[in-house]
Amino acid sequence: MQLNREQLLAAYRMMRTIRDFEDRVHTEFSAGGIPGFVHLYAGEEASAVGICMNLDERDKIASTHRGHGHCIAKGCDVDGMMGEIFGKSNGLCGGKGGSMHIADLSKGMMGANGIVGGGPPLICGAALTAKTLKTGGVAVAFMGDGASNQGTTMESFNLAKAWNLPVIFVVEDNGYAESTGSNWSVSGTQLGRAAGFGIPAVQVDGLDFFAIYDAAHEAVERARNGGGPSLIHGKLNRYYGHFEGDAMTYRGEGEVEMLRRDHDPLNFFRKRVTEAGLLEAAQLDEIDATVQAEIDASVVKAKGAAMPVASKLLTDVYVSY
Amino acid sequence: MQLNREQLLAAYRMMRTIRDFEDRVHTEFSAGGIPGFVHLYAGEEASAVGICMNLDERDKIASTHRGHGHCIAKGCDVDGMMGEIFGKSNGLCGGKGGSMHIADLSKGMMGANGIVGGGPPLICGAALTAKTLKTGGVAVAFMGDGASNQGTTMESFNLAKAWNLPVIFVVEDNGYAESTGSNWSVSGTQLGRAAGFGIPAVQVDGLDFFAIYDAAHEAVERARNGGGPSLIHGKLNRYYGHFEGDAMTYRGEGEVEMLRRDHDPLNFFRKRVTEAGLLEAAQLDEIDATVQAEIDASVVKAKGAAMPVASKLLTDVYVSY
Amino acid sequence: MSKKSFRQAINEALAQEMRRDHRVIVMGEDVAGGLGTPGDQDAWGGPMGVTKGLVGEFGRERVLDTPITESGFIGAAVGAAATGLRPVADLMFVDFMGVCFDQIFNQAAKFRYMFGGKAVTPVVIRTMFGAGFRAASQHSQCLYPIFTHIPGLKVAIPSNAYEAKGLLIQAIRDDDPVIFFEHKMLYDDIDEVPDEPYTIPFGEANVTREGTDLTIVAFGRMVKFANEAADLLAKQKISVTVIDPRTTSPMDYDTILESVEETGRLVVVDEAHPRCSMATDVAAFVVQDAFKHLKAPIKMVTPPHVPVPFSPALEDEYIPNTARIMAAARSVLA
Amino acid sequence: MSKKSFRQAINEALAQEMRRDHRVIVMGEDVAGGLGTPGDQDAWGGPMGVTKGLVGEFGRERVLDTPITESGFIGAAVGAAATGLRPVADLMFVDFMGVCFDQIFNQAAKFRYMFGGKAVTPVVIRTMFGAGFRAASQHSQCLYPIFTHIPGLKVAIPSNAYEAKGLLIQAIRDDDPVIFFEHKMLYDDIDEVPDEPYTIPFGEANVTREGTDLTIVAFGRMVKFANEAADLLAKQKISVTVIDPRTTSPMDYDTILESVEETGRLVVVDEAHPRCSMATDVAAFVVQDAFKHLKAPIKMVTPPHVPVPFSPALEDEYIPNTARIMAAARSVLA
């Protein structure tokens, strides 16, 4: 699939936004400004963006504990996200959810999820809604390699196929679940498992936005045309620890430095589009600058925002009670 | 594998015991003597017996709601089983468990199970015990086609492989889960799924005791020799309803009659061994008569046994409290 | 108005709501039945036949059979509810919650709060509960105290056919996740049930007997026994109020407190396990909020702290009954 | 005897029991850590480092990392317990019970009863619970009332490092399934903890303060706050008994009832959700069994019926604290 210039610029901007967002959250967390558990998506940007660029307002995604990238790629407000992560009243969820529960249903973003394997069943439901109400929408479940071992996930594979749902399962395999290697924890292969359920599947290099985009394009087309579920197995890399504070003793010496140098999806994208003469380096530099300013501004807003007032503790439990 | 005469006689006796037991429970249930939910194994005898003839005292099995056949094949006392199903004090579980919870851990029978998919995780634990304590034992999880879709089952596939456990998963595919057809509910194939986890698997005709016996022999050898888990997919048939009382409106016209006539594992066995000159028809007839007398006796005992005394309601909850 | 069984009342509520709102769908194992089989395409309607006939009227697009995959399909019901449908999912026996509870208590129950009020999750989970069927430990539990414990869930426990229809229609129209408990020993009970749709509001207890000497609060099937006990006590000139809270979340404590203010005496009858139960819940809120009106200890009538046994002899001993309620009543009146 | 953190106390208990009995094994996600990775082979010891170092001494055959597969490995722990091992499984956060509860409440809890007393299932499930970590709705729950509700399970909730070691060793030696609750805000708390192994029996409450005016019963981290409140009240010449039941199943009601006989006043402090909780459990059994000694309403200090919020401002408002305990105390003394 050949993307046009606007699309290429948008893709780069989104990846850059995710990267800057995560780098900045990392810094702010280290400085002590952010409470709780925070899992960063830096290094995996091409996946969220390559997939979500194929989606529109009708479509839904379910995310994971490592959800910031998915949120941004599905169009969540960056200020609202930053506010949420700081636990402030300007947060997307009014500070009640935090990093692990950012959601914006109006954008089709059905929530990060603190439960590994929580998303796939939910996304079968979103796909069922699309199918039943004939909205033409599709539904995407992002999950990690670790999540692929959860029974809830595997049940969803079978259910999506049995019900012939417009679902795309995206396994974001960054090689680790916490400190455990996916080459140990995942018996067999992702493609073999999908095949076992009769689900078409493809493996892609998560460095390569274009490969992911194309794989997603095919899967989304299949789903929209009533062809049922697909699985995309992306081999990705995470640059930070499992969560902020993880010393990463389980990683190889120099592993992360090497990845940052040789396997950076943003560098890869930049090189590809400039060498192909599709975009100018200056255009990309400009995006870099704009995005950085936006992220700066979001941090300022978050820090300046008020904490939620105590009475909010009791609201939003039920629609009516 | 060539079995000797004693083994062949034992196999036939066990299959006959299961058949007579189930036929008799069916009759007694219809007559109103048996309370609760009862799921009969008639038609599937070659599986329980073909598998369990490969096991010894070191080995454990986990069973299902349709557990009578597995119990008998693993050596549970038939009088105790009948008493249990009648809810009497002479029952194997003192009447506390009933048909769905017959167990005899001293025989390596870890329990029927009222939860579909309950057994596979437990059997991973039994296999872990064998591996850790180096007992040389193996562990077998029986499950239905319906149970193969439960997340607990699929997690167990992955775990057994990751831990390289001496487990044999036996999918007893009788074509139905309650009234739902396995050709609809099971996306993909059992063999494909197993392959997806890197687990060696084989499909066998559940009519054929010898095929099942051989498949189990290979899997048990593999497990005992540290080769990890295997899966056996048996295509079987059940002769009665899902539970006693099921009108079976979902089955094809004449389906059960045809199965009883042309796909009976006991007839198949009898024909095979007599035609091959391994056993005489008269020997088998004698077993038929003896078994029938035994089952008769077990029913008489069960009917004559006392109900558990009320004080038993409060015992056996904890070892100490 | 006509005589209908508890089973028919539920079936009718489902059919009427499906007619009224095309977003209402039903899903679960064998709720239609017969998928992928040679036989009848309205084969089952669940093991008790409660949903029988729906697939004939509404088709397989709205009455969905599922594989045995409770996490998968209960989660799908939750996800569908959050995106625009109004699913009624069938968790066949509440005892099976253990394989899918996450989708109920961490997802459905918490979406609205975690997402700052932006989610609406109108899912209903119908489920069978209770002892008496000789179904043993894994098919006889009550477990509604567990669901009541969780903020974000609503819990309805109809005590007869009339209540069942009205509460189920309310559950389907309600915008929050509702766990709807059907006692398996009530399905054949018959009551006057209006033909037209009607709702019974959540959080409003039903006073089934009015009296001045003693208050009895009971849930589900136990309401029947409490009524029996009240009628027998009435013959002994003891005047009893019986309260059926109908929903345990929300819970109408006010009606109970008002009654206890008058009677000063309370017996709570709960078929669930005794610890951290609805019996303790009611007793605790009453001693906290109406202590000064209490004239006697509050008695809880529950089964003992043991799993449900199979044998009829033991199960009959296990289940709270009318005699035991009367004994408790007499002890607080002594 | 030396100063040890709650974390160290647990680690030491595990190590000592593993030395004592070769059947004791530990399993869970990243309990060792680093399996299949290029790096350190004692990488994690769980997210809080509680099991760190064990793999070095006992090896990967007895400290087993697992895939993310709670039904699978909790079930395996149960099955291993029923066949001769004494596994200690790590359910990282109790909030994850929803994906594996069946193996706990329908299998482990019921084996012995369903099988007529013939099964022994000595499994321990260690699990982290409680609010205060800014970990939001799905990583901050208590949920011990749910486990307490289930017959066949034992439930231990240590309130400090000393209790943690003694209760965990007891749990490992106990022949019944034990759910062992570790409050995540206590891991760094330091106490005097004997170096040698010792056990604390289940079902025997610990009286941490003795007084005559008021009884406070508290669980887990709340014991700390209750002690603080008692000390502050002492300065105001109010004499308070504080009771830490240590285990909620079995539950030592006797110690509570005796104390209430003396004080006539009771406050129960429970960090769990308020409905069908330990707060209601204690209040209910006291009003049932010690009504005539009660001089005032029983007050329950709990969070409100809402999920745990993320924002520190809201979470601090959510958690019961010393001030709220004192207010409740004053209200029942008024």
Ligand SMILES: Cc1ncc(C[n+]2csc(CCOP(=O)(O)OP(=O)(O)O)c2C)c(N)n1
């Ligand atoms: C049910 C459940 N089990 C365990 C956890 C703890 N946990 C959080 S993230 C994580 C690892 C997830 O690995 P993976 O799916 O590969 O995602 P990644 O972190 O690599 O993006 C674990 C074990 C959880 N949140 N939920």
Ligand SMILES: Cc1ncc(C[n+]2csc(CCOP(=O)(O)OP(=O)(O)O)c2C)c(N)n1
């Ligand atoms: C977790 C769970 N879900 C549903 C059920 C209800 N149920 C009991 S048996 C059964 C069908 C099982 O089908 P299968 O595994 O093929 O075994 P079969 O009955 O054919 O032997 C169902 C749905 C249950 N007992 N447990």
Ligand SMILES: [Mg+2]
């Ligand atoms: Mg990963």
Ligand SMILES: [Mg+2]
């Ligand atoms: Mg079957």
